[in-house]
Amino acid sequence: MKKLNKKLPRSGAEWLRALHNFLSNNVVPIMFVLICAYCIPRADLSWSYLLNEGMTRLGRNAFLILSLLIPVMAGMGMNFGMTLGAMAGEIGLIFAADWQVWGIPGLILAAIISIPISIVLGIMIGKLLNLAKGREMITSYMISFAMDGVYQFVVLFMMGPIIPIIHDSLKLPRGYGIRNTVSLLNMRQSLDNLLAVSVGGVKIPVLTLIIIAAACLFILWFRRTKLGQDMRAVGQDMEVARDAGINVERTRVISMVISTVFAGFGMIIYLQNVGNFPTYTAHTQIGMFSIAALLVGGASVEKASIKNVFLGVILFHTMFIVAPRTGTVITGDSMIGEYFRVFVSYAVITIALVMYEAKKRKAKSAAGLQLAADQLAEEEAKAK
Amino acid sequence: MKNKTSNRRLIFQIAAVVVLIAIAYAMTIVGRGHTVYLDNKKLEYDGKTYDTPYKVVVLVDGEQVAKLYDRERGSATCIGQKFTVTLEITEKKGGNETTQTYTIPLPKNMDGIIINLPAYLAGLGEDAYLTEFIPSPDAEIVEEDTPSGDDFGMDDMTMDEVPVG
Numbered sequence: 081m082k083k084l085n086k087k088l089p090r091s092g093a094e095w096l097r098a099l100h101n102f103l104s105n106n107v108v109p110i111m112f113v114l115i116c117a118y119c120i121p122r123a124d125l126s127w128s129y130l131l132n133e134g135m136t137r138l139g140r141n142a143f144l145i146l147s148l149l150i151p152v153m154a155g156m157g158m159n160f161g162m163t164l165g166a167m168a169g170e171i172g173l174i175f176a177a178d179w180q181v182w183g184i185p186g187l188i189l190a191a192i193i194s195i196p197i198s199i200v201l202g203i204m205i206g207k208l209l210n211l212a213k214g215r216e217m218i219t220s221y222m223i224s225f226a227m228d229g230v231y232q233f234v235v236l237f238m239m240g241p242i243i244p245i246i247h248d249s250l251k252l253p254r255g256y257g258i259r260n261t262v263s264l265l266n267m268r269q270s271l272d273n274l275l276a277v278s279v280g281g282v283k284i285p286v287l288t289l290i291i292i293a294a295a296c297l298f299i300l301w302f303r304r305t306k307l308g309q310d311m312r313a314v315g316q317d318m319e320v321a322r323d324a325g326i327n328v329e330r331t332r333v334i335s336m337v338i339s340t341v342f343a344g345f346g347m348i349i350y351l352q353n354v355g356n357f358p359t360y361t362a363h364t365q366i367g368m369f370s371i372a373a374l375l376v377g378g379a380s381v382e383k384a385s386i387k388n389v390f391l392g393v394i395l396f397h398t399m400f401i402v403a404p405r406t407g408t409v410i411t412g413d414s415m416i417g418e419y420f421r422v423f424v425s426y427a428v429i430t431i432a433l434v435m436y437e438a439k440k441r442k443a444k445s446a447a448g449l450q451l452a453a454d455q456l457a458e459e460e461a462k463a464k
Numbered sequence: 465m466k467n468k469t470s471n472r473r474l475i476f477q478i479a480a481v482v483v484l485i486a487i488a489y490a491m492t493i494v495g496r497g498h499t500v501y502l503d504n505k506k507l508e509y510d511g512k513t514y515d516t517p518y519k520v521v522v523l524v525d526g527e528q529v530a531k532l533y534d535r536e537r538g539s540a541t542c543i544g545q546k547f548t549v550t551l552e553i554t555e556k557k558g559g560n561e562t563t564q565t566y567t568i569p570l571p572k573n574m575d576g577i578i579i580n581l582p583a584y585l586a587g588l589g590e591d592a593y594l595t596e597f598i599p600s601p602d603a604e605i606v607e608e609d610t611p612s613g614d615d616f617g618m619d620d621m622t623m624d625e626v627p628v629g
Contacts, residue, residue: 177490183497183543185494186497345583
């Protein structure tokens with residue numbers, strides 16, 4: 081109680097300052113709460129539909145978004161390179177589908193196949209980002225575009241003649257390369273349906289949620305390990321961490337490897353829920369939407385937590401569910417809602433990045449002023 | 465000391481790789497999917513004719529997947545190397561129905577498997593009741609557009625201009 085009293089603001093000015101801090105720190109989630117509060121009644125969707133869709137999207141996306149937390153911890157910002165992990169997951173699924181391994185065993189096989197690919201890609205992107213310190217986000221964004229070309233080359237030209245693909249149903253009619261859509265009909269929702277329970281008409285994918293909870297526990301445990309502490313130290317100040325004997329470059333590479341492997345698993349969970357995937361485009365927007373969801377949850381480029389993941393999924397995807405319908409109700413055209421949600425996704429990332437940069441500059445200038453004041457005080461003391 | 469630690473780490477890494485490969489291999493066996501086609505068709509084998517029952521109701525995991533009369537085919541999917549099926553057999557029209565559950569071993573290397581029910585019910589060998597289903601080649605080859613768009617204005621290019629093999 082004493083501790084609580086200590087934390088509570090005492091005067092009106094303190095209350096105002098606290099409110100201002102709260103609003104400025106949570107402007108994006110608050111904006112989304114307002115958007116959802118406006119859209120939900122107008123969309124006129126039933127609560128059971130909303131909850132069902134929300135639960136589906138929570139199970140589908142949460143793991144992918146969790147994969148972004150570790151690079152943030154290591155001070156590498158939002159990992160747009162998670163797309164590479166998504167590509168690894170897709171390659172795993174292509175092989176599982178080709179070898180006709182169905183159901184949960186197919187998903188496990190896809191996950192195991194994705195691990196070495198994700199590790200190699202994670203090491204590669206980690207090493208490249210070590211060469212571009214301070215510009216990790218834009219670099220990882222560009223790397224994901226570059227690697228998309230490599231992915232297309234592998235899947236479009238190497239699968240068939242060099243990498244054996246058994247079934248013609250997966251190959252393009254010309255005899256090599258994978259078709260534009262890979263069907264996962266025999267794996268569809270196998271994870272979501274196992275142990276699923278229905279509560280008031282809302283399907284709860286218990287096993288998927290258990291896996292997500294396990295990933296959360298892993299992240300919580302990992303933060304407390306020596307490596308996790310090293311990552312946090314690197315994230316706070318690389319030079320101080322280096323002076324403390326931490327191998328900064330290696331730590332950063334490991335964070336990228338973990339993130340990429342997680343993204344591969346996340347993509348497999350995502351695609352098993354959908355039931356098929358467009359071979360050449362499934363991964364392209366996944367980084368963008370996952371990052372947008374995390375930022376909507378109140379995360380910033382330098383700070384993100386598990387609570388941001390879940391708040392982000394709920395708010396961002398509620399907006400996704402209700403926006404088209406709201407657009408239809410208000411303007412008579414559902415496409416308006418579609419445009420709106422795409423606009424909002426990109427706008428959120430922009431706002432978050434601008435705010436991060438503004439805050440950083442403000443902090444830097446405050447630190448500069450403090451330093452100048454300290455120096456002045458020191459000089460005055462010397463003069464006396 | 466450092467050598468000992470790195471040796472131990474190497475052993476753990478190798479063990480992890482071996483375990484993952486073993487799990488992956490196990491998954492390819494336990495998760496191998498098959499499409500099983502059940503034929504209720506008369507069979508001539510070794511000079512003997514095996515006639516069809518009047519009606520066979522096929523149940524997999526308690527769910528009815530087919531009701532087969534003479535010269536009819538039903539299908540079901542199966543994961544693993546054993547196909548457990550319950551057959552409700554009516555030998556003659558208006559006759560009694562007998563229910564029996566069978567576990568049929570399936571070969572790992574076949575995607576589609578045809579099981580001739582009269583031969584299987586007569587207790588014949590695998591070579592008599594089991595054949596591989598080979599899908600007919602596509603009658604018409606439809607060329608699929610391979611990806612060429614990249615948000616840099618290449619969408620406007622025709623497929624002739626983009627080398628796609």
